[in-house]
């Protein structure tokens with residue numbers, strides 16, 4: 316059993332969209348962290364506002380990963396997936412979570428998959444709170460198989476793939492997972 320409230324939560328840009336104040340207050344996490352480069356990606360009003368509120372209420376710190384760790388993870392990621400779509404900003408938040416032994420909060424499927432392979436725990440923000448992702452996969456709408464691949468069509472039958480999360484419910488984050 317992990318007490319998530321004690322772990323540092325690193326936020327990528329997709330996490331800020333859903334992290335409004337009521338959700339933020341319902342989450343028992345002491346400290347959030349994000350990378351400097353994420354700020355430039357917060358273009359819509361909602362994520363910008365959530366970012367400002369978190370900063371003003373001292374819930375959030377902005378940092379940069381250790382450059383050596385960043386390089387190391389970037390190389391690892393390119394070995395896992397030579398055609399990775401992950402940006403330097405994505406890799407920076409992933410590196411922060413990795414080096415701080417924290418949790419990465421992201422709604423980006425590619426980032427979740429890579430994080431899983433680097434043994435970094437990821438959580439996703441939903442309308443009701445924040446959930447731990449057990450496994451993020453794509454599921455075929457026709458044959459119902461699930462895949463780790465990225466793409467729009469099922470490698471087995473050609474059906475349409477949709478994002479599929481296997482999550483555990485945890486609004487209170489008190490380690491009852």
Ligand SMILES: [Zn+2]
Nearest residue numbers: 455458469472
């Ligand atoms: Zn299929």
